[in-house]
Amino acid sequence: MNRKGPLAAAVPTHRRVVTLPGRGRTTIWEAPGPPGAPVLLLLHGATLNAELNWSGVINTLGRHYRVVxxxxxxxxxxxxxxVFRLEDCADDAAALATELGIDRFVAVGYSMGGFVAQLLWHRHRERVAGLVLCSTARNMCGSPWERSVAMLLPSAVATAAWFPALYPLGADLIAAGLLDHDLGPAERSWALAQMRRTTLRNALSTVQAVSAFSSHDWIGSVDVPAAAVLTRHDRVVxxxxxxxxxRAIPGSTVIEVDGDHGVFVSSPGRFAAxxxxxxxxxxxxPVDELDTEPTTTAS
Known part of the structure; x- marks a missing residue:
């Protein structure tokens, strides 16, 4: 992976393009893991991509699991x-697993990816062996201010679609605030370049879909092992x-980590642990080879 950060080379990591019949093509990063290891399907957040969200994690996870x-x-x-729909993302993920010959996997979702992971269990329960939900929630639109912003999003999406001059603009225009303020210049430049690979139009459509999501009615029915990775100082979620x-998921384990919403870039070792x-x-x-000791509790 071509990133400016502390990514070790101990685990072989491969990048390739996979065609999902009837759905399009995607690029995946993968690590084979030990023979017979459980499979982790990593789902990135809004305005990000797999390389930006997970490049600091894959090597650590790949020592123990097959990672996609x-x-x-x-x-x-x-x-x-x-038109961006979270349900399509969940169906894409299930189709990718089928294409790779994976019967069951643990869905690991970050922020918006946590919404997709929840939907994967809801729509494809036979495929999901467990959930690891990072820096995410049941919904993102609860306060009056958030509802007001959500009401303006359709107009913003339409504007981005109707004005060709806006087409070249990238997601970094609205997503730079996800990054920690104390991020170094090289890491910030690399992260913003990755964000620019997603268009502003798609980013706005994604934010609109995220604002409309809610799992309140069914998340309490989750019947697979689950863990929640909580970012204690998160300004976004x-x-x-x-x-x-x-607390809504029966028997879930809580892992707390010191960090903001951009902890995957600012402190990749801590996030990976x-x-x-x-x-x-x-x-x-087994809990071993951790870069730092997280706080673990049962909800």
């Missing part, structure tokens, strides 16, 4: 779309909402 990280619909090199999600602990909790694996 696709670019999602409308993002990076994911399948193209005119308030930690109280992350806790509400964790927390995600690994969540995966071990879901897969009943």
């Amino acid at each position: 990280a696709p670019d999602q619909r409308g993002h990076g090199d994911g399948p193209r779309c005119s 308030p930690v109280r909402r992350q806790w509400k999600l964790a 927390a995600v690994l602990a969540g995966c071990h909790a879901v897969c009943a694996g």
